[in-house]
Amino acid sequence: MEANVKERKAPGKIRKLLKNKLTLVGLIIVALVVFAAIFADFIAPHPSDVTGSIDFSLMNQLPSSQYIFGTDEAGRDIFSRVLFGARYSLIMGVVVLTVAIGIGVPLGLIAGFWGGKVNSVIMRLTDIFLSIPSIILAMAVAAIMEPSLFNSMVAISFGWWPWFTRLVQAETLKIKNEQFILASEGIGASKWRIAFIEILPNCLSTIIVKASTDIGFVILTGASLGFLGLGAQPPAPEWGTMVAEGRVYLPTMWWQTTFPGLAILVTVLGFNLLGDGLRDFFDVRVD
Amino acid sequence: MDNQPILEVQGLKKEFIVKTKNRGEKEIVHAVNDISFIMKRGSTLAVVGESGSGKTTLAKMIMRFESITAGKILFNGTDISQIKGKEAIKAFHKQIQMVHQDPTSSLNPSKTIRQIIEEPLLVHKYGDAKQRLAKVRELIQVVELPLNFLDRYPHMLSGGQKQRVGIARAIALDSELIILDEPTSALDVSVQAKIIRLLEELQEKYQLSYLFITHDLALVKNFSDDVIVMQIGNLVEQGNVEEIFYHAQETYTKKLLKSIPVVEPAEQEYLDSIGI
Amino acid sequence: MTTENLLEIKNLSISFKNGPEEVPTLHNINISLKPGELVTIVGESGSGKTITVRSILGLLKTPPTLYTGGSILYKGKDLLKNKKKDWREIRGKEISMVFQDPMTALNPVFTIGEQMLNVYLYQGKKRARRWFGKPSNEEKKAARERAIELLHKMSLPDPEGLLERYPFELSGGMRQRIVIALALIHTPKLLIADEPGTALDVTVQNSINKELQRLVKEEGISMLYITHNLGVAKEMGERTYVMQYGKVVEEGNTEDVFLRPKETYTKNLLAALPKLV
Numbered sequence: 122m123e124a125n126v127k128e129r130k131a132p133g134k135i136r137k138l139l140k141n142k143l144t145l146v147g148l149i150i151v152a153l154v155v156f157a158a159i160f161a162d163f164i165a166p167h168p169s170d171v172t173g174s175i176d177f178s179l180m181n182q183l184p185s186s187q188y189i190f191g192t193d194e195a196g197r198d199i200f201s202r203v204l205f206g207a208r209y210s211l212i213m214g215v216v217v218l219t220v221a222i223g224i225g226v227p228l229g230l231i232a233g234f235w236g237g238k239v240n241s242v243i244m245r246l247t248d249i250f251l252s253i254p255s256i257i258l259a260m261a262v263a264a265i266m267e268p269s270l271f272n273s274m275v276a277i278s279f280g281w282w283p284w285f286t287r288l289v290q291a292e293t294l295k296i297k298n299e300q301f302i303l304a305s306e307g308i309g310a311s312k313w314r315i316a317f318i319e320i321l322p323n324c325l326s327t328i329i330v331k332a333s334t335d336i337g338f339v340i341l342t343g344a345s346l347g348f349l350g351l352g353a354q355p356p357a358p359e360w361g362t363m364v365a366e367g368r369v370y371l372p373t374m375w376w377q378t379t380f381p382g383l384a385i386l387v388t389v390l391g392f393n394l395l396g397d398g399l400r401d402f403f404d405v406r407v408d
Numbered sequence: 409m410d411n412q413p414i415l416e417v418q419g420l421k422k423e424f425i426v427k428t429k430n431r432g433e434k435e436i437v438h439a440v441n442d443i444s445f446i447m448k449r450g451s452t453l454a455v456v457g458e459s460g461s462g463k464t465t466l467a468k469m470i471m472r473f474e475s476i477t478a479g480k481i482l483f484n485g486t487d488i489s490q491i492k493g494k495e496a497i498k499a500f501h502k503q504i505q506m507v508h509q510d511p512t513s514s515l516n517p518s519k520t521i522r523q524i525i526e527e528p529l530l531v532h533k534y535g536d537a538k539q540r541l542a543k544v545r546e547l548i549q550v551v552e553l554p555l556n557f558l559d560r561y562p563h564m565l566s567g568g569q570k571q572r573v574g575i576a577r578a579i580a581l582d583s584e585l586i587i588l589d590e591p592t593s594a595l596d597v598s599v600q601a602k603i604i605r606l607l608e609e610l611q612e613k614y615q616l617s618y619l620f621i622t623h624d625l626a627l628v629k630n631f632s633d634d635v636i637v638m639q640i641g642n643l644v645e646q647g648n649v650e651e652i653f654y655h656a657q658e659t660y661t662k663k664l665l666k667s668i669p670v671v672e673p674a675e676q677e678y679l680d681s682i683g684i
Numbered sequence: 685m686t687t688e689n690l691l692e693i694k695n696l697s698i699s700f701k702n703g704p705e706e707v708p709t710l711h712n713i714n715i716s717l718k719p720g721e722l723v724t725i726v727g728e729s730g731s732g733k734t735i736t737v738r739s740i741l742g743l744l745k746t747p748p749t750l751y752t753g754g755s756i757l758y759k760g761k762d763l764l765k766n767k768k769k770d771w772r773e774i775r776g777k778e779i780s781m782v783f784q785d786p787m788t789a790l791n792p793v794f795t796i797g798e799q800m801l802n803v804y805l806y807q808g809k810k811r812a813r814r815w816f817g818k819p820s821n822e823e824k825k826a827a828r829e830r831a832i833e834l835l836h837k838m839s840l841p842d843p844e845g846l847l848e849r850y851p852f853e854l855s856g857g858m859r860q861r862i863v864i865a866l867a868l869i870h871t872p873k874l875l876i877a878d879e880p881g882t883a884l885d886v887t888v889q890n891s892i893n894k895e896l897q898r899l900v901k902e903e904g905i906s907m908l909y910i911t912h913n914l915g916v917a918k919e920m921g922e923r924t925y926v927m928q929y930g931k932v933v934e935e936g937n938t939e940d941v942f943l944r945p946k947e948t949y950t951k952n953l954l955a956a957l958p959k960l961v
Binding site for chain 3 (some may be wrong): 458459566596597600601604623624625627629630631653663664666667668669670671672673674675677678679683
């Protein structure tokens, strides 16, 4: 009887996740952004403008039915560029987080489970990287290597992995005292096995929640770097770069900066809402 | 060979060094203080004590989860208190396994039942995947659970069912000695009876030896051959069940016996007959 | 002349909302308690005994709990109809509860004295006054005296010293006694003991139970004692209710229930106990 009740719970949780209106909004936004990134070639009304077809006769036009977001100083359709810009941001988010998780999570597991000197060394290293602001780090990286999308991703990843190490180390500390870990030790399982096969799956929900809220902030950081000219270089339609380019035309030709800026805002918001919803989803289930 | 005791503990000691309230002062806590006993093969030895008695520390030392301050632990004649080296310790784990107290926390919540029972087989490289699955299927039926439970997660099982999984895991490697750490204290009385019956059947079928750690004396009388009573790290009294329950010598043992809550008047009479 | 029931649970039925469905959990529970009585409720996990007593003090959250029928009469008044201010008069003052785990029932960051003072002064008061009124010296003195009186009653050594201690410095048995003392500060008429001492050693549990029995006998407190341990149940109440799957399966004088059980469930339960002889 008990087993049946539990099995019925799972679909109910997904329904609950979707019932939360804010989470639903987040999910829709994220879906739209991803859709835009994938199908930009087909949706954008003026795809050639993205690669920099310049037509000064069309420059700085107000938003109109033909150019929904208006045109910029090189006559390019801002709407099309914003759509393509989604690609840069999403790629940045996914790649940076993959690298951050790939480095941070194993380090956190090892630090938390082995403890002792290993833990001290890893956590001090983490502390060092945590104390460097990403932007400064990115600027240093850009100064050494030439600014580009790839290099900015490298720079941000450098500053992102420590958060996962901290998170996972803390979770590991909690979990390693659980009886089932003791049971595995009793069976004779090696430490590596316990850390990666027993403990890690129990951390997954926390990692996923953090990753989903972090995507938004990575995108924001990436856009900031782009704004500073340290990311994808013009004529790439990266949102941050576009905001910077249009800055000089404020406040009169407001559309050049505003629309890419809004794109950043809405995207980050969407990921944050989705991440919050995921946290509630996982929390209840862990109960 | 059959007469050799499966487990022999000689002068076992465990000391913890603890800081006291006063600055800089250190205190020695004798968690286990000079314990000696012999456990016969195929028998059930109950280790009885209240909290703080050291019975759990004793079990941990036998499982090598805790280091030994002094003394010897002989398993099948070999001194296991001194074995070192990953391979030697791994081999030893094959022979001595443990059923843990709380069925809920002793099973990894993110693993299926199949994975949980398979783990000891994987760690000790038992056969190939097919053979392991066959063994897991055999084990889950031995503990009287249906095959379709293999794909379930622990939270879908009741306490008694989880404990059966714990037992299946413990016997997976055909270990000779099973340490039962309060295997039924988290379970209802009716479930407890069934689990104990299962353990008895398994003991007979596989010639297992049980080290049964508990505080439940009524259970000890029905499910043990020999008993050792511990109090604050010391071995207060030991003997077979008959000796302890009918001819207890020590005051502490008698005190423990007299505080057993009983239902039947015959039981009450027995308790009243114990003079302190 | 029959004495009126102090507590009367009449046909109580409760369901739990699990998503869209309602799962009936308690079915027509009838339990009564006279003043000065010690009554035991015995049941295994899932029997509904904890839900039953939690509903007496209105401790169940009303979603997801649904009261689908019946009433809980205390001194003739239906507790299920209570508003917040009614509860303030009941909880701690008329009806008090002692919970299972003494380790977590006490706040680890306050001394025993502070916790007893808090209960003495602020139990049943609206939150606002808690922040506005600083206790006068007379109030503090009265609280302290009451605390010492109760700790003494619970056979605790050195009550004055105990007031300065923190929970972590004390043993489980002492903590349980303090939890009981806290429940008694405002002299409740009814004490509900929900598996007290289950988390403690048998010998300690024994003395706690004897303490509770003494309270009933000497102080005239009525008590509802809940346990899953049949041996303990036999020694506690004069009357026993046996619960299973949200129903009362058997009830009667404790002696009758344990020595001459009528229902199959009760018989099976008793049969499953490991016997000493």
